[in-house]
Amino acid sequence: MTSALAEWLFAWLPAASRPGALRRLAAVWTIAPAIALVLWGNNTKTHPLDISLVYSFAISTSIWLLSDPMRIRLGAWLRVGPPHFWAFTPRVGLYMLGCSTLGYVLGTLVGDAYAGRSTWDMLSQSPARLLGFWVSGLVFSGLFVLGFYQRAQAEDLKRQATEARLKLLETQLEPHMLFNTLANLRALIQTDPPRAIHMLDRLNDYLRATLKASRTDVASGGHTLADEFARLHDYLELMAVRMGPRLAYSLALPDGLQGHPLPPLLLQPLVENAIRHGLEPQVDGGTVAVSARTEGTGSLVIEVNDTGAGMDTSAPPAAPSDSGFGLAQVRERIACLPGAGRVDVHSAPGQGTRITLTLPLLNPVSPA
Template sequence: MKIDLISKLQHLLQVMAFCLGVATLQVIFMPERPWAPPVAYSLAIGLFTWAIIDLGRHLFPSAAETGWPSGVAGPLLVAGGIAVGYLLGNALADLGCRTFGWYAGAPPVDRAVELRNSILITVLAGVVGSYYFYAASKSAYLERKMVEAGRQASEARLKLLETQLEPHMLFNTLANLRALIGIDPPRAQIMLDHMNRYLRATLSGSRATAHPLSAEFARLEDYLALMAIRMGPRLGSTLELPDALRDVPVPPLLLQPLVENAIRHGLEPQVDGGHITVRAQAEGAGLLLEVADTGAGFDPAAPATTGGSRFGLAQVRERVATAYDGRGQVDLQSAPGQGTVIRIHLPAPNPAT
């Protein structure tokens, strides 16, 4: 039996506040009577009742959604707790009042009426308090289920985005391979070997929602090797990954779409090609990823004129928002003839898997 002591302490303080509230109401309606006895009786009965019900419920098999005993055990526990709490609390409060002389100055009372009122107050307060804690436990369970469902929905959405990215990359690579077969079959064969290794790593890594940053850079190295076979000296590349960041988890295929866009829409249209740099660096407690190219650039405010020219950027933004619950950020800086720089700001902690 595992009991959350912090939660029980919170319950204890709530019960004490509730008992003092009940005692205050009694004093308000009967101002001619001393205030000490109602406080003593209310606290003693309330705390005994709470201890029997809230601690005793852990001795029974409980429903997962409420943490309370299932079936008739729950109502029986509440009824027994109220009855025993009333008897023990009455005895203790009476002993305290007699010991410390708190009955002094109290006017005569009708014992039958006093007994009826005290039982009625105890039953009502016990039922209300038990229902409050029962409802609070059920609400906490539902909140946990909502958080879990939201996380599962985010993971499903992330996998959907990955399934959209992988065919997009594959089609572009196959188109490059087809073009190369006609003009340079030996290089096409080397490119096919690179693609086999790249796809094998991609398919095995796509089963996870996150992988080390070193694996992401390894895929980029394979992809750039594929592109270098086609573009030759027109493509230059630099990958910068500090050793301290190699094990930082990131969503798979996070950078590859940006590198693909940089080559296809930034470097390839230029006669001389260009250079692409991918770097990672710490940014406070978080992570900064940057993809920069010396390509043609474009006006970010202008509408896209090519169907897939901004597919990768849009998908990366959506994946960052999904994986990091809206706490990540993707910035774009570009201008015609001046290249493009895309920065991904990832918070800490990194995404849970």
């Protein structure tokens, strides 16, 4: 509900900044009644409370609109950028001062229209009082800006810590896959040199794609579902060299989801588990199918299905295994991502395994 409201209100802002803008508006509207009560009490209750409320909401909302969403919209001119569009520069400082002044004027005009009077009459009657109102508006605006800036800094630190944790998980997964592949390659060199050469070529393709992904910032959205499926294709081709006709696979990615951002190396451990622990133990092998789709208006669903040996999910494994390692890492990585994501496992001995990832649906970026 909140996400849909942010999308509707702030469609003219960058997608990643919309939820934050809505949260800050909610904070402004939460404080506005308290400010109205203070002003009403200081004026010895010479006018109805509803007038103070209108002035407070109109002024605070006007200042917020100019200093927050408009600051983001004018990010290129202000020379500030994502994720929070903040910078302590003279240009931004002058802009914020102008926002506070203009927002105060606009909000006062709205309040005057409601109250049926003109605040600007104080220019001749009591200029000092009018100046006091303006200064108090600047002070409140400054406190809001400082609070929002501190929150942005805290979110930056949290995001950096999350990215570092995701990178650490990637470094744990990469050797895991590489060592398994090198062991298979060593065996093929002794028994089937031509297939070993073919496998080495596929490994080279996979490592080239992996190197590219390792240089991609997780938060930038530079790694997409199309990139991840391309890596899965390289990996499955690599496994097909070793397993031959015992391995069949399919990859289904709709065109509309190709540009959807995804953390690198999120799906490969699940596919590796499907092959190593599902298909390889069977004489006839089996099939691995990976697909992506949308569900409703806010969910991305990715499924990894195999027709392998399956497993008993009702009881915990007796000892840690490679399968448990890969699935645990995927769960932990999804827990590090913003939004509510989950991993569901459906399996039974002899009936294969289906792993479903449910992630928030983001605005996809255009595929390269």
